[in-house]
Amino acid sequence: MRSAEIESALALSLLQAAWWGVVLGLAAAVVLAAMARRSAAARHVVGLGFLVAMLVVPVWHFVALLLTGAPDAIDLGIRLGSTFVASPVALVGVAAHLPSGRLTSLWAAGVLVMFVRLAGGVWLLRGLARLPAAPLPPAWQARAEALRRALDIARPVAIRVLDPIAQPFTARVLRPIVWLPAALLTRLVPAQVEALLAHELAHIRRLDWLWNGLQCTIEALLFFHPAVWLLGRRVRQERENACDDLAAALCGDPVVVAEALAALATLSVPRPLPRLVLAAGGGALLQRVARLVGAPAPVGLRWSMAAGAAAVLLAGGLLAARASVAARPAPPAASDPWWTTVGDSLRIRVAADGHIRDFHTWRDLQGELHETYRVDGTLQPIDDQVRRWAAQHHAKPSLPALPAEPALPAEPALPAEPALPGEPALPVASEATADSPLPPLPPLPPLPPPPPPPPA
Numbered sequence: 242m243r244s245a246e247i248e249s250a251l252a253l254s255l256l257q258a259a260w261w262g263v264v265l266g267l268a269a270a271v272v273l274a275a276m277a278r279r280s281a282a283a284r285h286v287v288g289l290g291f292l293v294a295m296l297v298v299p300v301w302h303f304v305a306l307l308l309t310g311a312p313d314a315i316d317l318g319i320r321l322g323s324t325f326v327a328s329p330v331a332l333v334g335v336a337a338h339l340p341s342g343r344l345t346s347l348w349a350a351g352v353l354v355m356f357v358r359l360a361g362g363v364w365l366l367r368g369l370a371r372l373p374a375a376p377l378p379p380a381w382q383a384r385a386e387a388l389r390r391a392l393d394i395a396r397p398v399a400i401r402v403l404d405p406i407a408q409p410f411t412a413r414v415l416r417p418i419v420w421l422p423a424a425l426l427t428r429l430v431p432a433q434v435e436a437l438l439a440h441e442l443a444h445i446r447r448l449d450w451l452w453n454g455l456q457c458t459i460e461a462l463l464f465f466h467p468a469v470w471l472l473g474r475r476v477r478q479e480r481e482n483a484c485d486d487l488a489a490a491l492c493g494d495p496v497v498v499a500e501a502l503a504a505l506a507t508l509s510v511p512r513p514l515p516r517l518v519l520a521a522g523g524g525a526l527l528q529r530v531a532r533l534v535g536a537p538a539p540v541g542l543r544w545s546m547a548a549g550a551a552a553v554l555l556a557g558g559l560l561a562a563r564a565s566v567a568a569r570p571a572p573p574a575a576s577d578p579w580w581t582t583v584g585d586s587l588r589i590r591v592a593a594d595g596h597i598r599d600f601h602t603w604r605d606l607q608g609e610l611h612e613t614y615r616v617d618g619t620l621q622p623i624d625d626q627v628r629r630w631a632a633q634h635h636a637k638p639s640l641p642a643l644p645a646e647p648a649l650p651a652e653p654a655l656p657a658e659p660a661l662p663g664e665p666a667l668p669v670a671s672e673a674t675a676d677s678p679l680p681p682l683p684p685l686p687p688l689p690p691p692p693p694p695p696p697a
Contacts, residue, residue, distance in 0.1 A: 250306035252344045258299035258463060265295050266468030273475065281482035282447075288476040289452060295469055296459045348465070355461035366412050369420065374401035381426070381434070388439050391491055392446040400438075402426065408505060409441050417445045425505075433501035436492050440501075443487035449480055478528070485529055499533035589634050600631045 269291035399418040406422045419441045463469045489495035586603035599615045614623045
């Protein structure tokens with residue numbers, strides 16, 4: 242497959258991701274609102290499932306285009322004119338107005354920037370792992386082992402105390418590690434330290450490092466979509482809420498966990514951490530505290546504003562998709578499966594009178610003959626007229642006969658050479674044939690007598 246076809250398929254898939262992301266984002270908002278009384282862990286699973294669907298839909302569309310044959314040239318121009326009434330709609334329209342090569346290049350550049358950002362977070366974590374860490378006091382080490390066994394964590398967990406960090410966080414899956422700031426052990430009461438330690442171990446119990454890595458990958462690939470970031474923020478919030486619930490169940494009092502989070506906010510100004518880490522101070526910290534103590538969280542207005550913005554983006558996405566379908570010419574090739582072109586198959590494609598006619602015939606594994614006939618990509622019935630048209634375009638015109646070469650003129654006979662004076666002219670011998678033998682030669686004249694001997 243040519244690179245132009247791959248770029249066209251990728252550009253169409255990105256446009257599909259634009260408006261399908263809006264549909265899935267709205268569906269996620271409705272489902273999560275209906276699950277308000279369910280656990281945070283259940284809402285985290287559902288929100289992450291919608292995020293995965295936002296990536297699966299364009300990937301499936303891209304693979305389907307590659308298997309069925311992407312169009313050779315796609316007019317992605319969209320004339321939205323005065324309909325650019327909101328920035329999301331304008332963003333979709335400008336993206337669709339770009340040629341397929343330019344659109345895919347911009348997307349690839351954005352993905353590269355996002356993955357470089359993630360790589361920087363991995364590099365920062367590796368740098369922290371090389372720093373000298375203070376040993377955890379034996380009493381706290383024993384308490385951490387008890388919490389690990391209570392959470393049924395079979396893997397060993399390394400706990401390191403560092404001065405440069407401002408809040409505790411967790412990383413890795415196979416060999417998990419928990420970083421604790423040194424000020425945490427000296428400025429918080431033991432019950433609060435135990436609650437924060439239980440929160441970090443809950444991340445390890447739930448394999449949140451793995452799910453967070455999957456979420457970061459989706460956000461890097463669909464960085465251009467606001468619905469992905471809105472839903473991603475909600476998923477992170479529910480992930481922290483789920484760990485707060487596990488920590489509260491382990492400590493026996495949700496108020497202790499709330500006090501620990503409030504005390505963590507007063508330690509120092511939180512420094513920005515990589516998106517790959519799972520910090521106890523992540524998410525909306527005050528909202529988490531209010532949730533633990535039973536206060537109502539003011540999330541309705543925020544989600545109403547997000548739903549309104551998503552509705553505007555949905556209108557722009559649907560308009561863009563409709564305009565792209567209307568502006569795109571009919572594909573030059575039929576959408577028969579790829580396996581119909583293997584073996585004994587014939588395809589005749591002719592563009593004339595503003596229409597593209599495609600006749601395709603092939604034999605399956607059982608030797609049965611199949612035929613399809615499309616006009617501008619739409620299946621049409623096959624009759625004798627269609628078969629005559631196919632036979633006419635399949636027959637190769639014969640080459641015109643070359644003109645006969647003219648006969649060469651006969652060479653003129655050479656004149657006979659004149660006889661020398663005093664010599665009898667020799668008769669000219671004629672060509673001998675089987676019926677006329679050569680004439681006999683004339684007899685030779687007698688020799689003259691010898692001269693007489695001289696006298697003695």
